[in-house]
Amino acid sequence: MGNKMVIADKNVELKIRAVGLKPTRQRIGLARLLFIGCARHVTADELFAEASESGVPVSLATVYNTLRQFVDVGLLREVLAGPERSYFDTDVSHHHHFFHVDENRLEDLPPGSISIDDLPNAPAGSKIERVDVVVRLTRK
Amino acid sequence: MGNKMVIADKNVELKIRAVGLKPTRQRIGLARLLFIGCARHVTADELFAEASESGVPVSLATVYNTLRQFVDVGLLREVLAGPERSYFDTDVSHHHHFFHVDENRLEDLPPGSISIDDLPNAPAGSKIERVDVVVRLTRK
DNA sequence: GTGATTGCAAATCTTTTGCACTAAA
DNA sequence: TTTAGTGCAAAAGATTTGCAATCAC
Numbered sequence: 165m166g167n168k169m170v171i172a173d174k175n176v177e178l179k180i181r182a183v184g185l186k187p188t189r190q191r192i193g194l195a196r197l198l199f200i201g202c203a204r205h206v207t208a209d210e211l212f213a214e215a216s217e218s219g220v221p222v223s224l225a226t227v228y229n230t231l232r233q234f235v236d237v238g239l240l241r242e243v244l245a246g247p248e249r250s251y252f253d254t255d256v257s258h259h260h261h262f263f264h265v266d267e268n269r270l271e272d273l274p275p276g277s278i279s280i281d282d283l284p285n286a287p288a289g290s291k292i293e294r295v296d297v298v299v300r301l302t303r304k
Numbered sequence: 305m306g307n308k309m310v311i312a313d314k315n316v317e318l319k320i321r322a323v324g325l326k327p328t329r330q331r332i333g334l335a336r337l338l339f340i341g342c343a344r345h346v347t348a349d350e351l352f353a354e355a356s357e358s359g360v361p362v363s364l365a366t367v368y369n370t371l372r373q374f375v376d377v378g379l380l381r382e383v384l385a386g387p388e389r390s391y392f393d394t395d396v397s398h399h400h401h402f403f404h405v406d407e408n409r410l411e412d413l414p415p416g417s418i419s420i421d422d423l424p425n426a427p428a429g430s431k432i433e434r435v436d437v438v439v440r441l442t443r444k
Numbered sequence: 445g446t447g448a449t450t451g452c453a454a455a456t457c458t459t460t461t462g463c464a465c466t467a468a469a
Numbered sequence: 470t471t472t473a474g475t476g477c478a479a480a481a482g483a484t485t486t487g488c489a490a491t492c493a494c
Contacts (some may be wrong), residue, residue: 186468188474208459223476228459244438247382247390247483249458262426265433277424280437284417286402290441293405297420297437298384301430326493328449348484363451368484387458389483450491456484466475 176200183237193220194230198240203255205243205270211252245270245298260297273299316340323377333360334370338380343395345383345410351392385410385438400437413439 176195180187197214198204206214212227222230231252234240243251245263251270253261260278262271278297286292316335320327337354338344346354352367362370371392374380383391385403391410393401400418402411418437426432 186473188468190475221475225460225477226475229461229475232460242387244384244386246384247387250387262424262430264430271427274424277422279421281419281421282417284402284414284439286439286441286444287411289444290402290404291444293440293442295437295439297435299424299426299435300433301426302433304426304429304431326448328493330450365452365485366450369450369486372485446494448491448493451489453487455486458483459481461478461480463477463479464475465477466473468473469471 179239183239185233185237190220190222190226191230193218193222194227195234195239196220198234198252198254203253203272205251205253205261207249207251209249243270243298244296258294260299262299262301264301266303273297319379323379325373325377330360330362330366331370333358333362334367335374335379336360338374338392338394343393343412345391345393345401347389347391349389383410383438384436398434400439402439402441404441406443413437 173192173196176192176199177187179199180191180195185191193215194211197211197218197220198206208224208228208231211231212222212224215222215227231240235242235252238256241253241256243253243261245251245261246268248268253270255272259275260273262273263269264271280295280297283292283295313332313336316332316339317327319339320331320335325331333355334351337351337358337360338346348364348368348371351371352362352364355362355367371380375382375392378396381393381396383393383401385391385401386408393410395412399415400413402413403409404411420435420437423432423435
């Protein structure tokens with residue numbers, strides 16, 4: 165059993181090294197939670213809770229700092245879905261989201277769901293960084 | 305000069321009454337700033353500053369509460385552009401936004417700029433409340 | 445007069461930061 | 470050993486809330 169785990173850990177460590185960060189116990193622990201397995205959407209709070217449960221020794225401040233660093237180096241994408249809190253997506257490819265308003269939960273749009281035509285020109289002096297689409301959902 | 309002002313005030317008061325709110329001095333003052341003239345995007349802070357400058361006697365807490373109430377009754381729309389603060393749009397019709405990341409400023413997309421095809425079906429049990437598109441801009 | 449609204453200050457919530465301590469290289 | 474990273478507690482910023490005072494009707 166331990167074998168796969170060890171290999172995955174090694175990959176996570178390499179991933180962190182690859183972006184120029186020091187692979188500390190905390191970063192490795194958080195990265196394991198984030199990057200081993202399917203793509204996911206987390207808040208700082210959720211990740212902190214998960215880390216605590218699974219025995220990763222980390223403080224909430226470090227969770228925040230680590231998430232920010234991972235975004236900065238392109239390992240995570242920050243998704244703006246509501247004004248209350250930030251969501252982080254382990255899938256950094258260009259895609260869009262459902263946001264379940266009643267549950268404060270993000271979900272990927274099925275790929276190819278939305279195609280945007282007639283993208284406007286950026287106003288003078290600006291360039292388009294990114295286009296975010298959020299489909300807000302409520303209970304039926 | 306005073307005449308137009310008085311009429312506009314009257315309309316603002318009627319607007320507030322129409323949604324079932326009591327037209328207090330504060331609500332009328334804020335509504336005048338918001339709804340007389342062109343459509344605009346404001347933050348609570350900006351509106352509070354404006355109110356203070358133009359002699360509308362109102363506290364920051366009341367600005368927040370009033371904005372929230374105006375959103376609830378459909379007089380304003382809250383726009384999600386970043387996690388730091390909320391923006392309020394006096395244009396409640398369906399339209400999308402540029403967000404100037406470096407300036408924290410919203411701007412309407414030229415009408416008809418974006419057309420979304422292939423809108424996905426909502427997941428089971430949910431219905432689509434709204435689709436938000438934010439085109440994030442940085443300095444060129 | 446009476447119930448809704450306001451102002452203020454305090455509380456809340458998310459996120460960031462300063463600084464002494466710890467750990468990775 | 471040396472520098473980067475961490476934890477804690479405090480700070481910061483946006484927003485909400487409790488409650489006594491005030492206002493609209």
